[in-house]
Amino acid sequence: MKRGASQTELMLLVVLAAVFVPAYAQSITSPTLDAVKDRGRVVCGVNDNQPGFASANSLDEYSGLHVDLCQALAAAIFNDREKTQYVSPEENSVDALTSGEIDVLIGTDAWRFETNVTVGNYAGIHFFDGQGFLVWKRSRIRTALELDNTSLCVTRESDGAQRAKAFFASNQMRYKPVFFDDEQAAVDGYTDGACSGISANLSTLASLRVLQADPDAHRLLGSVISKEPLGPMVRPNDTGWENVVRWSLNCMINAEELGITRTNVSSLARSRAADTPTADIRSTRELLGQSADLGAMLGLDKAWCVNIVRTVGNYEDAYAFHSSSTTHVFSDRVSSSKPNRSRCCRLLSRMRSLHLRMRYNLHHGAFAAFVHLFLPLR
Helix, strand or coil: CCCCCHHHHHHHHHHHHHHHHHHHHCCCHHHHHHHHHCCCCCEECCCCCCCCCCCECCCCEEHHHHHHHHHHHEEEEHHCCCEEEEEEECHHHHHHHHHHCCCEEEEEEEHHHHHHHHCCCCCCCCEEECCEEEEHHHHHCCCCHHHCCCCEECCCHHHHHHHHHHHHCCCCCCEEEEEEECHHHHHHHHHHCCCCCEEEHHHHHHHHHHCCCCCCHHECCCCCCCCEEHHHHHHHHCHHHHHHHHHHHHHHHHHHHHCCCCHHHHHHHHHHCCCCCCHHHHHHHHHHCCCHHHHHHHHCCCCHHHHHHHCCCCCCHHHHHHHHCCCCCCCCCCCCHHHHHHHHHHHCCCCCCHHHHHHHHHCHHHHHHHHHHHHHCC
16 A cells, blocks of 8 residues: 555555455355365265266266266365265155255256256256157157157156147147156156157166167157256355355366366376466466465365366266266267267356456455555555
8 A cells, every 4th residue: 555545544444354355264164065074075966877977886886977076076175086975865856955965966957947046056067958759669750750649658747748748739749648656657667668758858868778678679869859957956055065066067177178187187287387288378277276276265175176187087088988988878869968068168168267267356356456446546
């Protein structure tokens, strides 16, 4: 401050410091994060019967794209991807979140207005899904426009049933639903041959096809009749935890865009040379924890993002591994899987510097900004 500042101006600086500096400290306060650290593991709600997204083997070892996001949280918090617990809610997955049984719900509920405003907050999108159709090949149906008067297994009074009905009506086709009380009953009905087809999210249908005794006896049709963005959902009123979840996902996405992978992240983190996989050296150094300590803003270690990429991988690492190791699941998403995955990554990653630097400036620059507003330059 320049010499000659009045006593009033000095007092104003003190007041502003009392207001805005604690605001930064409070921004990393999170009851959920504290509970996770005390417990020693992250509890994630997933659908554990979706190969490629979340499923367990005979040793109760989980794998899949949704599982990787849960492990990314564990890596960010504990530097140990295995410090996780998976819960597959038997009935209402949202109830498991609101009751505190789980810390985060991943990939079970699409991002919708009502759920968002009444239940919890979505911390990003990690997979663009959509409703489609799976049919028995013996029906000889090849496109959704050939489903006229075809028996279709659907869950009674569900949003999916309403969307399927609207699709048939808009295409002037006869809708022939076979109703079941819940999604699993509809799946069982389709498997038992009670219907010629079934309608659900494409990720669910692709996993269902893999689980059939003869996957080649089923065809996933190309039509996508809705947008179903999947992402991690957290309880409201815990901004600190929401930020940890959001930026753990963004870390994986940004790392892909910057060319930082499981194989090179450790060497890049040790080096301070300008020789990086991308021209965006500043963003690379931020992600590697070599410049701004972004981890402190989240209540995490400075190497939180490095730990995610080193132990779990970037988004492409995870996507490629599960698409190659699980037959048909990702490739069966017709033409929408790779473009949708890329759209998810590129939309967010193009904003990486804006997001990261905005948060940095909001926290570290808030006091200075308000000083300039209230104290005109002389």
